[in-house]
Amino acid sequence: MCIFSSVMRQPDKKFWGVVQSALPVPALLSSRAATAPDHEALIVAGAGGLTLREWDERSSAAAHGLLARGVRRGDRVALVFGGADWLDYAVHWMAVLKAGAVAVPLSDRLAAPELGRLVEHCGATTIIRRDDAPGPTPSVAAPVPVPVDIDPLDLAQILYTSGTTGQPKGVAASHANLASPPVHPRRRPFAHSRHLVHAFPIGTNAGQVMLLHALTAAPAVVTLPLFTPARFAALIESYAAGTVFVVPAMAIELLGARVQDRHDLSSVLLLGSAAAALPPAVAARLSEAFPNATVANYYTSTEAAPAQTIMIYDPDRPGALGHATGDLRIAGADGTPAGLGETGEVWLRTPAHSRSYYGEQRSDTFRDGWVRMGDLGYLDEEGYLYLVDRESDVIKSGAFKVSTLQVEAALHEHPAVSEASVFGVPHPVMGMAVAAAVVAGEPVTLAGLRAFLSERLAQHELPTRLLCVDALPRNAAGKVIKRDLRGLAEE
Incomplete structure (x- = not known):
């Protein structure tokens, strides 16, 4: 039935x-x-x-x-x-x-x-x-x-x-x-x-x-x-x-x-x-x-x-x-x-x-x-839809709410980054902090990425943790499995 x-x-x-x-x-x-x-x-x-x-x-x-x-x-x-x-x-x-x-x-x-x-x-x-x-x-x-x-x-x-x-x-x-x-x-x-x-x-x-x-x-x-x-x-x-x-x-x-x-x-x-x-x-x-x-x-x-x-x-x-x-x-x-x-x-x-x-x-x-x-x-005023984020993916960091989609879009502008996924990780003071996993064609550092992103994002949107991976974990539909990335970051 x-x-x-x-x-x-x-x-x-x-x-x-x-x-x-x-x-x-x-x-x-x-x-x-x-x-x-x-x-x-x-x-x-x-x-x-x-x-x-x-x-x-x-x-x-x-x-x-x-x-x-x-x-x-x-x-x-x-x-x-x-x-x-x-x-x-x-x-x-x-x-x-x-x-x-x-x-x-x-x-x-x-x-x-x-x-x-x-x-x-x-x-x-x-x-x-x-x-x-x-x-x-x-x-x-x-x-x-x-x-x-x-x-x-x-x-x-x-x-x-x-x-x-x-x-x-x-x-x-x-x-x-x-x-x-x-x-x-x-x-x-x-x-x-x-x-x-x-x-x-x-x-x-x-x-x-x-x-x-x-x-x-x-x-x-x-x-x-x-x-x-x-x-x-x-x-x-x-x-x-x-x-x-x-x-x-x-x-x-x-x-x-x-x-x-x-x-x-x-x-x-x-x-x-x-x-x-x-x-x-x-x-x-x-x-x-x-x-x-x-x-x-x-x-x-x-x-x-x-x-x-x-x-x-x-x-x-x-x-x-x-x-x-x-x-x-x-x-x-x-x-x-x-x-x-x-x-x-x-x-x-x-x-x-x-x-x-x-x-x-x-x-x-x-x-x-x-x-x-x-x-x-x-x-917007012409009826176009804009996404802010998945409701479950929004990172509540201190008094701010961070859109992972916005941070990911900025990361994709970096010439060395081919893939990127952004997610929240626990933080003892802020509650949650911004973390990023990237697939890069050449070596990148957290400091270098933060410097690049500082011209595109607000201070509270900058990643505080960076994972460099060979490939992002994805399901059969091609969607990133962020809980796997969180596990890697916590390890």
């Missing part, structure tokens, strides 16, 4: 218009496969591709197999696949939905105890791994219909959050949520591209968004089993990709490797960054490395999707995160709206059916269709 944590907000024309127009996800595939059967939806470097017809036929055959195994409507099915398995994963993810069951994407890199904990948490009755998945089925004249009626409000997917500040939570999404916003066949996203390239892992929100793009967007979605700057840049060049998506960590690696010196990246017209805030200095360098690309920063969360803000990088507004595609508000802790320029909690709302935490009856994250982002921010 699915327990939704949020109270359904009062029906309004905008909301019900989206829900009533939404189709179950399998219907999106069958309808598009009927009109463009040979469109290559998904390509994995070195492993081949999958047309819409093949996706529809293979997933229907696999869905019949699941029904024969006893999988029933509403059952949770864990899908444990790795980066080289995107094709088989896409088939079985769709098969689970066609069978009326709930897909639970999980990375094959999870340690056995963690995998077991998540499987137990969602109550999965079936686990499908790469070795369990059958190979391609022979082509048939038409896929055999799967005899399961699916309501758009049926639960379709449980996706576990990255867990950078605690235990991962299962975020439940309905078919209406995944299929939103509706896509007009003549106005498919990214129509300027024949190919869209990404390297997001299975089991992440960004990876699932790319899978849905393979279903609904104009270009073929191309990925590779394992990201390296050289392989990724070569993939962009070989497919003359018009659209590319990265997370900031990937962008920093691409720039550090100077892939633009060895690969033709001129085909890229849109370079999107997701999953974390893109430091302004990194955005500026991306604009130089991809000379024809518009650099866009996408801000959302696993809980809030498909609501998001989109910001085209603007040197005059380097820290802005743009306007929302749905509803956006800044509010105080008691829910009172904040005024322009006033810092408060960031909330997003989508006209689609909202998500929820699976297995939790109450949560402060969801409220009447709104999603609390866990970030502090403000709006």
Whole structure:
């Protein structure tokens, strides 16, 4: 049984218009496969591709197999696949939905105890791994219909959050949520591209968004089993990709490797960054490395999707995160709206059916269709969103509150610093002090960094402790795990 944590907000024309127009996800595939059967939806470097017809036929055959195994409507099915398995994963993810069951994407890199904990948490009755998945089925004249009626409000997917500040939570999404916003066949996203390239892992929100793009967007979605700057840049060049998506960590690696010196990246017209805030200095360098690309920063969360803000990088507004595609508000802790320029909690709302935490009856994250982002921010007079920091990351040092995002942005301006993460550590007098971990191309010292930053930051924002590391600890979604850095600093 699915327990939704949020109270359904009062029906309004905008909301019900989206829900009533939404189709179950399998219907999106069958309808598009009927009109463009040979469109290559998904390509994995070195492993081949999958047309819409093949996706529809293979997933229907696999869905019949699941029904024969006893999988029933509403059952949770864990899908444990790795980066080289995107094709088989896409088939079985769709098969689970066609069978009326709930897909639970999980990375094959999870340690056995963690995998077991998540499987137990969602109550999965079936686990499908790469070795369990059958190979391609022979082509048939038409896929055999799967005899399961699916309501758009049926639960379709449980996706576990990255867990950078605690235990991962299962975020439940309905078919209406995944299929939103509706896509007009003549106005498919990214129509300027024949190919869209990404390297997001299975089991992440960004990876699932790319899978849905393979279903609904104009270009073929191309990925590779394992990201390296050289392989990724070569993939962009070989497919003359018009659209590319990265997370900031990937962008920093691409720039550090100077892939633009060895690969033709001129085909890229849109370079999107997701999953974390893109430091302004990194955005500026991306604009130089991809000379024809518009650099866009996408801000959302696993809980809030498909609501998001989109910001085209603007040197005059380097820290802005743009306007929302749905509803956006800044509010105080008691829910009172904040005024322009006033810092408060960031909330997003989508006209689609909202998500929820699976297995939790109450949560402060969801409220009447709104999603609390866990970030502090403000709006300027033109409605642009600016983040101050993660609410949990703000460093309260003495009488001051320090934004780690602001300090990180300044650190990225240092010519020797390729990556930076800022966090708080205990201090006997101030309560908390500012610490920084950096990946640097040449030796740096705390005194040298403080001198550099003193022209950009206030005295109370300067780091008092410095960790020089070979790499920042990151989760599968590319987000820095700051609790690991705190542990290193305390040691």
